[in-house]
Amino acid sequence: MNKTVNDKAWFLILPVLLLVAFSAVIPLMTVVNYSVQDTFGNNKFFWVGLEWFQEMLASERMWDALGRQIAFSAIILAIEIPLGIFVALNMPKKGSWASLCLVLMSLPLLIPWNVVGTIWQIFGRVDIGLLGFTLSALGIDYNYTQDFYAAWITVIVMDVWHWTSLVALLAYAGLQSIPDAYYQAAKIDQASRLSVFRFIELPKIMGVLMIAILLRFMDSFMIYTEPFVVTGGGPGNSTTFLSIDLVKMALGQFDLGPAAAFSIMYYLVILLVSYVFYTVMTNLDKRDGH
Amino acid sequence: MAKITLENLAHSYLPNPKTEDDFALKELNHDWVDGEAYALLGASGCGKSTLLNIISGLLHPSQGRILFNDKDVTLSPTTERNIAQVFQFPVVYDTMTVRDNLAFPLRNRGADPTYIKDRVQQIAAMIGMEATLDRKARGLTADAKQKISLGRGMVREDVNALLFDEPLTVIDPHMKWELRTQLKSLHHEFGHTMIYVTHDQTEALTFADKVVVMYDGRVVQMGTPQQLFEQPEHTFVGYFIGSPGMNVLEADVQGNTAVLDGTQISLGKAFGTPTGHVELGVRPEFTSLSTGEDGLPVTIKRVEDVGRHKIVRADFNGSEINILAPEGAEISPEMNRVVFDPAGINIYSDSWRVAPKVA
Numbered sequence: 001m002n003k004t005v006n007d008k009a010w011f012l013i014l015p016v017l018l019l020v021a022f023s024a025v026i027p028l029m030t031v032v033n034y035s036v037q038d039t040f041g042n043n044k045f046f047w048v049g050l051e052w053f054q055e056m057l058a059s060e061r062m063w064d065a066l067g068r069q070i071a072f073s074a075i076i077l078a079i080e081i082p083l084g085i086f087v088a089l090n091m092p093k094k095g096s097w098a099s100l101c102l103v104l105m106s107l108p109l110l111i112p113w114n115v116v117g118t119i120w121q122i123f124g125r126v127d128i129g130l131l132g133f134t135l136s137a138l139g140i141d142y143n144y145t146q147d148f149y150a151a152w153i154t155v156i157v158m159d160v161w162h163w164t165s166l167v168a169l170l171a172y173a174g175l176q177s178i179p180d181a182y183y184q185a186a187k188i189d190q191a192s193r194l195s196v197f198r199f200i201e202l203p204k205i206m207g208v209l210m211i212a213i214l215l216r217f218m219d220s221f222m223i224y225t226e227p228f229v230v231t232g233g234g235p236g237n238s239t240t241f242l243s244i245d246l247v248k249m250a251l252g253q254f255d256l257g258p259a260a261a262f263s264i265m266y267y268l269v270i271l272l273v274s275y276v277f278y279t280v281m282t283n284l285d286k287r288d289g290h
Numbered sequence: 291m292a293k294i295t296l297e298n299l300a301h302s303y304l305p306n307p308k309t310e311d312d313f314a315l316k317e318l319n320h321d322w323v324d325g326e327a328y329a330l331l332g333a334s335g336c337g338k339s340t341l342l343n344i345i346s347g348l349l350h351p352s353q354g355r356i357l358f359n360d361k362d363v364t365l366s367p368t369t370e371r372n373i374a375q376v377f378q379f380p381v382v383y384d385t386m387t388v389r390d391n392l393a394f395p396l397r398n399r400g401a402d403p404t405y406i407k408d409r410v411q412q413i414a415a416m417i418g419m420e421a422t423l424d425r426k427a428r429g430l431t432a433d434a435k436q437k438i439s440l441g442r443g444m445v446r447e448d449v450n451a452l453l454f455d456e457p458l459t460v461i462d463p464h465m466k467w468e469l470r471t472q473l474k475s476l477h478h479e480f481g482h483t484m485i486y487v488t489h490d491q492t493e494a495l496t497f498a499d500k501v502v503v504m505y506d507g508r509v510v511q512m513g514t515p516q517q518l519f520e521q522p523e524h525t526f527v528g529y530f531i532g533s534p535g536m537n538v539l540e541a542d543v544q545g546n547t548a549v550l551d552g553t554q555i556s557l558g559k560a561f562g563t564p565t566g567h568v569e570l571g572v573r574p575e576f577t578s579l580s581t582g583e584d585g586l587p588v589t590i591k592r593v594e595d596v597g598r599h600k601i602v603r604a605d606f607n608g609s610e611i612n613i614l615a616p617e618g619a620e621i622s623p624e625m626n627r628v629v630f631d632p633a634g635i636n637i638y639s640d641s642w643r644v645a646p647k648v649a
Contacts, residue, residue, distance in 0.1 A: 184348050185381040187368040189395040189442065199383040199394075203428075 028267075034260035052261035062262060064237065065245040066269075072241060073220045076159045080216055081209070083160065084167025089201070091172055102172075105165040117229025120158040124230070144231060148238045155227045155239055162226070163216060170212045174205030210281045214274060221270055242266055292358040292450040292483060294322040294345060299354035301340055307352060315340045316507040317354070322451070324359075325481040327474070329498035331488060333530065337507040338487045342453050345485065346373045358450055375453040376443040380435035380460065384428035388419055391427050392441050399446070413441045416472055433461045440469065444476060451483040458493065470497055491531050503527045519573070520634070525641045528571045534601060534612040536636075537577070541570040543637055543644075551607045553586050558632025559646035566640040574601065574614040576634025579621065585629035586611070593621055604628060 035052055037045040056062050087105075092098040108116070124144050126132040135142040144154040178200065186196045224243035227233065233240035233248070240248070246266065250259035301315040310316060315337040322328060330338045343349040345356065347368035355364045363371055374395075383391050392410045401409075414420045417437040422430070427438060440457060454473075458466045474497060477484055488494050494501050495515040502512045503526070510524040511517075522528035522536060529535030542549040546560045548570055579590075579602065588604040588611060595617075602613040602621060606628070613628055615621060637644045 179379070179381075181377045181379060181381050184343075184346075184368075184375070185377060185439070185442075187348065188346065188373065188375045190369045190398040191394070192398070195398070199386060203383075203385045 031260045031263050034256045035264055038257050048257065052257045053265070056258055056261045056265065059258075061245065065240055065242050068238075068240065069221060069242045072156070072223070073217055075156055076163070076220050077213060077216055079156070079160050080164045080167050081213060084164050084212065085171050085205075085209070087164065087168040088171035088175055088205075089197070091168070093176070102169070105168055108162050108165050109169075111162070113225035114229055116158065116162050117226040120154060120161075120226070121230045124154050146235050148235060151231045151235055151239050154230060158226055158230065159220065159223070163219070167209075167212045167216065170208045171205050174208040175201060178204045206284075210277075214277055214281075217277070218270060218274060221273075293324040293360075294451060294483065295355075295357040295360070296320045296322075296345075297355040297357065299344065299351050299356065301337075301344060301349065301351045301353075313352070314507055315344070315351075318509055320502075320509065320512075322483055322485065324483055326500060327477045327484040327486070327498045329486045329488060329494035329501045330504060331491060331494040331501055331530070332504035333489055336504045338489075338504055339455055341504070342375070342455050342485065342487050345451070346375045346453055347371045348375075372446075372448065372450050373453060374443040374446055374449045374451075376439050376455065376457040378456040378459050380432055380439050382427040382430075382435045382438050384426070386427055387424050388414070388427055388430075388438055389423040391438050392445055395442055395446055409445060409447075413445050416444070416476070417441045417469070433465060436460050437465075437469070440473075447480060449482060451485065454484070454486045456488055457486075458488075466493075473497065491533075495531075503530065505530075521636060521643065522571065523643045525569060525571060525638050528573070528636070532573055532575075534574055536571045536573045537611050538569050538571045538638070539606070539609060539611070541568055541637070543568050543570070548637070550586060555585065555630065556632065557635055557637070559635075561637045561644055562647055564637060564639040564644045569638045569641075571636045571638055572630045572634050574612040576631040577611070577613045577628055578631070579604075579613055579615065579625040580627045580629050581622075581624050582627060582629075585627035587626055588628050590621070590623065590625065 036047060036049060038048045038051075039045045091101050111119070123129045124132045124142075126136045126143055132142060132144075141147070142150050144151045182200050182204075183196065186200060191199070222243055223241055224247065227239050227241060228244055228247075231239045233244045237245075246259060246262055249255050249262060296318055298317055298319060299315070300313050300317045302313045304312050307313055318341075330341065332338050340349065344351050347363070347366060347370075350365065355362055357363065358371065383394065386394065389410055392413055393406045396406045396409065410423075411420070414423055417440060419434065419437060419441070422434070427435065430438075436457065443452060443454070443457075458469060461469065470493065473484070473486075476482075486494070486497050488497075495518075499514070500512055501515060501518055503510050503518065503524075505524065505526040511522065511527045513521075513523075518527055518531050522531070525536070525538050528538060539550055543557070543561050543564050545562070546557045547554055548557055549555075550570065586606050588606045591603045591605050591610075593615075594601040594603070597617070599617050600615040600619065600621065602615055604611045604613060611628055637646075
């Protein structure tokens with residue numbers, strides 16, 4: 001059978017191409033453009049090659065921010081993932097309590113980022129905030145605007161409060177999809193609670209859990225609004241994460257060249273980590289078949 | 291191994307059952323004799339699995355008691371009952387190897403490692419999976435997984451009973467025979483009490499010593515395959531078992547004669563005057579076509595040749611009658627009568643069998 005050759009079909013992907021061009025490629029290229037040029041004002045630019053990249057790679061400030069960023073993402077993942085699973089395991093499986101739990105858990109997810117920041121900013125204030133006031137009344141020296149640890153704890157607890165629900169809801173969905181027969185068979189086989197978790201529940205929710213980890217990693221690695229509202233990156237630079245530093249550089253100091261170079265490297269790091277993560281994830285799936 | 295007694299057992303999935311219809315399993319008294327192989331046969335949704343889950347303790351009955359060797363276990367959890375159960379769809383522990391899957395129930399009970407090793411090997415040989423013992427269970431085909439489930443069910447030797455809930459649904463026909471034969475030989479070897487739930491009559495009749503037929507939440511008959519064939523206690527047993535099933539026709543019965551739509555036939559036995567909705571049941575095996583003046587007038591609709599015999603579908607005043615004719619038999623359009631062998635005639639009143647009066 002002869003197929004008609006008709007290259008006009010390529011035009012069908014034109015809308016997608018246009019959309020992607022405007023939503024991703026063109027904005028990204030402006031950033032690339034800035035990253036290889038410098039200006040002395042008057043909208044006159046000249047070519048500097050990879051100078052900004054070299055400068056940024058040598059900048060202690062960026063490495064510090066990256067270090068803080070990695071620490072932050074690692075800590076919140078280490079808390080949110082186990083906590084989310086724990087919450088999901090203890091949620092009612094069906095009935096009106098299950099619905100109520102689901103609604104309550106979704107609430108933090110629906111609150112806009114800056115509102116979450118404001119809530120915690122006020123909540124933690126020693127003079128008028130419930131948390132800050134209570135803690136200081138108990139004699140605990142808590143002040144997130146001055147103390148390094150207090151600032152970090154506040155930012156982490158805020159993120160845990162905001163996002164553990166997401167992990168819990170995903171894990172819950174994974175758990176709900178396990179057929180009853182598995183639990184029944186485990187009872188017949190006299191498996192302990194721990195074995196049921198280790199050999200039935202964990203393997204079955206591994207897929208959604210990987211997605212949860214990936215989402216939480218990407219989001220936390222790009223976090224900006226909440227810590228900016230609460231601590232503004234302080235005290236000092238102690239909660240200045242990559243995004244906050246980037247905004248300071250690009251908008252505060254208007255160093256467009258270095259900021260653009262920074263952006264691109266930031267983007268590449270997230271892309272790289274996500275890609276590695278995705279590859280490991282799919283390979284895990286494949287390996288089990290053999 | 292144990293004798294299992296059910297006393298006044300009933301179950302409803304509703305919190306406050308009122309009428310009998312609310313019960314998925316209607317009141318039941320029954321002894322499962324130690325060491326027998328039973329098949330629980332019935333259409334989907336008739337309460338088979340409910341009954342099985344009550345015995346294994348996965349479900350607690352709304353009323354009644356369950357006794358294992360006269361010890362009340364009604365409220366005991368599954369783990370205390372020492373029961374093995376295999377489910378309809380394969381349940382395997384994906385991340386474990388086949389070997390670990392088979393060893394899992396033994397390890398959980400703290401069995402000796404050398405014993406576990408030997409026993410797993412033995413079971414693997416039985417289900418034909420020795421070659422794949424060290425593979426991960428994930429990624430195996432559905433029937434390989436189901437074989438693992440079966441193996442896990444059989445791995446413990448000291449169980450009180452082995453329960454199978456339609457375990458061969460996902461297995462291909464050739465393997466079905468083989469596994470069923472192995473289950474049977476296992477039964478002969480160890481003498482476990484076995485209960486095998488199925489909706490496939492061949493499976494039930496070939497596997498079990500006794501077949502328990504359930505219909506609409508009720509046990510309608512328990513008996514050997516022969517009893518179910520010759521004397522179905524309920525019209526459901528009649529047409530559920532047999533291929534094709536029993537012919538059931540409305541009849542007026544007086545003593546030893548029955549009138550079917552104006553035609554009188556002799557029953558050979560006296561049945562008194564049964565009341566209610568009276569029907570006559572006769573299996574196709576006990577019918578034959580004739581050209582004479584006796585029997586019911588029928589018109590032949592079609593003839594199906596299934597190889598070892600012919601199934602004749604005939605019409606009798608609007609109701610269908612199936613007749614089994616031997617393979618070599620000549621069937622001609624002149625054959626317009628069907629006669630019943632009195633030995634195969636059963637009379638039913640409101641679907642339940644009426645015993646003939648002993649002369």
